Amino acid sequence: MTDSPSGTPTSTAAAPATAPAATPPDAKRVPAPRTHHGDTVIDDYEWLRAKEDPEVVAYLEAENAFTQSELAHLEGLRVRIFDEIKSRVQETDLSVPTREGSWWYYSRTEEGKQYATSCRAPIDGPDDWTPPRIEPGVPVDGEQIVLDANVEAEGHDFFSLGSFDVSADGGLLAYAVDTVGDERYTLRFRDLATGEDRPETVPNTSPGATLSPDGRYVFYTTVDDAWRPDTVWRYELGTSAESAVKVFTEPDERYWVGFGLTRSRKYFEIELGSKITSEVLLLDASDPTGEFEVVWPRREGVEYEVSHTVVDGEDRLYVLHNDGAEGFEVVSVAVADPRGERDVVIPHREGTRLEGVSTFRDHTAVSFRRDGLARVAMLGPDGLDEIDFDEPLFTAGVGSNPEWEQPTLRLTFGSLVTPASVFDYVVADDMLRLLKRQPVLGGYDPTDYEQRRVWATASDGARIPISLVARREQFDRPSSARPAPLLLYGYGSYEISIDPSFSAARLSLLDRGVTFAIAHVRGGGELGRAWYDNGKMLTKRNTFTDFIAAAEHLIESGYTEPSRLVAEGGSAGGLLMGAVANLAPATFAGILANVPFVDPLTSILDPELPLTVIEWDEWGNPLADPEVYAYMKSYSPYENVTEQAYPKILAVTSINDTRVLYVEPAKWTARLRDVGAPVLLKTEMSAGHGGVSGRYSAWKERAFELAWILDVLNETD
Template sequence: MTHDASPTENARPQTSAPTAPRVPHSREFHGNVVDDPYEWMRAKDDAGVIAHLEAENAYTAGRTAHLAGLRERIFGEIKGRTLETDLSVPSRRGGWWYYGRTIEGKQYGVQCRAPLAAPDDWTPPELTPGEPVPGEQVLLDANVEAEGTEFFSLGSFDVSDDGRLMLFGVDVAGDERYTIRVRDLETGDELGDEIPGTSSGAEFSPDGTSIIYSTVDDAWRPDTLWRHVVGTPVADDIKLFHEPDERYWLGGGFTRSEKFLVIGLGSSITSEIWLVPADDLAAEPRVVWPRREGIEYSVDHAIVDGEDYLYILHNEDALDFELVRVIATDPAGERTVVRAHTPGIRLLDIDCFRDFATIEYRREGLARIGLLDYATGGVDELAFDEPLYAAGFGGNREWAPPMLRLGYDSFVTPNTVYDYRLSDRELLLRKRQPVLGGYQASDYEQARVWATAQDGTQIPLSLVWKRSFGDAGVAPRPLHLYGYGSYEHSIEPRFSVARLSELDRGVVFAVAHVRGGGEMGRQWYEDGKLSSKRNTFTDFVDCALHLIDAGYTTRHQLVAEGGSAGGLLMGAVANLAPELFAGILADVPFVDALTTILDPSLPLTVIEWDEWGDPLHDPDVYAYMKSYSPYENVREGVTYPRILAVTSLNDTRVLYVEPAKWVARLREVGADALLKCEMVAGHGGVSGQYNAWRERAFELAWLLDVLGVADA
């Protein structure tokens, strides 16, 4: 099947809103009793719950039936602007160029490789979509693997260094548990190795004889790292490391130097890293720095003047992090400061190569990338001309490359692939995402403006609009305001083909970079978490007020959107300032936060205590979370904006029950709230490019309808 319909399109429309039964249920913590009559919806396997979700889908289908034509037009616009048969820019690894194909009419991509022309060949071949590539080998056609499934996600994909074996991990439910299989690339035969129930990110050992993978506990937390020797029974797999503390995630991978297996453990605020020699995986892991509460660090390995060093980014007495170097055999010994802590410059990542390292950091609200000189510690920063952009290195597997691959885009510049030639520091354009239909970047404008928060803090907003409708702010326009504001995650000014369907109808798109995100450094994050979490919500409200007061939009022309923790933001601002918004789009929204964070048996709850606080054991945290949790604070006697909540039945990060309960509660107070539940999908929504386009077309059609530009 090529173009699958969503549950709401498959459902028989119904015109009356489902009435969720109120079933007596209460909880008591710290002397506070809460009635929760919709908690029965948590029983995922109950036929009554499934029937209710299907009724919600049917109601949403009926309420949005008039948008069917608009949805189809938007889907056609996304499809029409996309070069469906295309290839990625090949990346070199070993004796091969690796790349991906997309094929018109196919939901999923195809992973391929072609041999190098010569050992010193570092210039990627220029491939022509739709034409054969000399020596091409198809490694994995996800369309073939996905046959007979409603959902397909690839969580692991790796090829051994010698190019002989391939592993791939597949999830066909959306619950982010993957089954790993192994294929012999010389014969095309699938080997008998099959490892079920793994997390994502498995990889081969440097010698290709073993697979390193992780498994999750009952709360979906990756907690155990394993070694599987290819060709042996899974029952004989060797446990390399187990992390019992429920606050910590575990992951493992090899350094680019292939000297160490790095075992990383991390909570939201604390890190611990262990090393195992890559040539002796049976050796006991050795800790780099023992964990200390509140100290985060990351590690990479480099060889400088013949000596093994570890380069460590850490935040000990360095809020925005410091880069130090230690001798690999004595990581607890003397530290040499390579890049001292500089307030306002948030060091994010370092990747070591043979002759240099790449470094990524944030300054003045934008991502920055550069090359670090091992000898001097100096950084050569790459400069870009646009006022807003996103840039990052990626796809560089080789230890000693003469050039580096990086990606770049902005609100107006489509995804662009460069190679940075080290000999002359020149950026070589390899490919810019083709946008069909006559797209011209010069037809659009992007800018940054600033809103003043209640406490005087300046909050950055990033905006993009189409020039032919006039400059943003000259006259009120329909405006789509996006926000997130958690986990120090930064919302970058990235290009979107789907967004053009809004911009070309006169909508201004904006991102409110509220506190709790990472856009302005670590303090920005600290000021939007735990007991300061309300700043995230009030910042978003203040950004909306600024856009209204400055003439960018009006209260009747403003729709807000956020997903996951950004969905919590949506629920909170709906309660705080319902009068500011015409509509709110909440994607997999974390809107029953207090109920979830009170229950340590639920997936990921204990890990989240570092982000939100522990309401189970701390009455002050309980009271604070109860004061803002959206489901707890739905208000009587106010007029809510139109609300669309989108969720997935198999989501393990934000359970479907949260938006289902929220919508039922909103309807109690007269809100016009719709629920759309994907019945076979996870946190990231549907799988397959056409399904994803239809999903976004559904959301944008609803959004444009709320903004009053649906028929434009």
């Protein structure tokens, strides 16, 4: 027995977590009617939303106990996989130093420690643009510890660093920490001359605090009751937190508010964005208490971002926008008159999606996407000069480049076979200089593996790219051999691209003969804005049918077979997992859903829930539009669980997640169990949307998931 909030004894939903879990928990049914547009739905499991109710906690713990019991036979495999991951990682390591001001900044990881230590070392002189070679275990002259996250995390089950900004003179650090997982951070300030924290603290901030160039003020954002960053504050150091001045508030619940400083450190930026519209306000950073001015007034459906540059001594803005340009274009406008004449710098190009502009004093880099791959080019007098990387699949991007006057461009690069790499591109010499390739211990040889791109055809004729990687012998197998086990990953929302990148943990699958594949389905951004538009709102079903088409293509092409195919996705990709489980259960042997968005209709119908209103531009507004309501109901995983044979399903969630509430997978798995589905639920009881914190904890969590995948594929040792 346990006490309900009213004090009345009630029976618990399941046995205590400490009791042996021989049978799955049986969630009680409490019919809760919901009526919209003349349609009434009875929801038996909405009661699980009461996070503070001891009965709900007991149920989640009972589910954890059942999952632990069901997967106890995998403990040895989990330990082996964790040891494999750990053995491949150079645990004591350093990042490539980045110059900012008079210092080189870098981070250290040490064997046995969960978190990184942020450090810095002095530059040799103003012309020193070559980062020092720093070796693990070798002392660095003049090294100073800026922040040791291991120290800050002591005594906490969860730790996340949300802000990290050093003043222009290098004397002050503004940093913010979350020790719960709810993404509300406490902002603190450290005197880097003494290493001691100042007495000021500011609670309940969002990530991304920014110090003014003079170090006198800090700008930060806070969230509203729906967890939406909506307000910018200016706080003067040395005063009480209550004296912070509200600089800007965005009342429209569709818009998120961000704050930053241009690379030139000449202008503060307030950035406002819904899913389809944006607006930027600027303020001269030499006048931090001044008034912000709008660059371009918002227009529904027009997105833009700005970068400060100087042309012939005049302050100008490069504006990346989609006003009449589906793939975006870049124009130049005067800071003094941003709504005046526009000079086209980079025109819209068919088949190319411009994604970002990085301006420096003497050069400009452009991030863009073509043929489904992320690329980088330099802006030259004749247009874009792409920086070439000699691999068929890869992802290249602009890295950390805080200095306005630097003569180099820091780049990141990786692929399904090439570990994460850091380059400096020397602009004057048109030369790439490899600074570091992440070590993979244990004799990893990229030539033992092969990556390739194949294309599936959707029911409407769209061609769906699929990226694959496997040990080379897997692809060289004779056609008569049994198809290989395969893990197919998907996401497909928010124009987010799942690019081909390296994973040391993934080697535990590949080296056991498993092929890994990514289905680049519509709703993502891999093939441009139209690819995204055709996988959202009233075309969302394309995301699900694309994934099924990709799976069927891999089966028909002999890469795998249904009994050897597992699907994986997280967050909005978890919605994808829930949808394909209902639509094509016989296609998959197992489905892994991480923090899955599987009860979207309930969530999007409630504007009081975190982040709901801003999501209407992605999914539609079922509260106001009966067509959207009916469409979302037609694909919602929770709404469409039926009496059919489901594959094995593992759902993983976190109780403090503010983006996809734990209640969604809890309700979904309860309903799946009603129809006899072989489903397991694992809830982290002290984490948020990103799961557990700390690298060792993250490796253990991934080992848990990989062991389950291998078990489903019958590939355990």
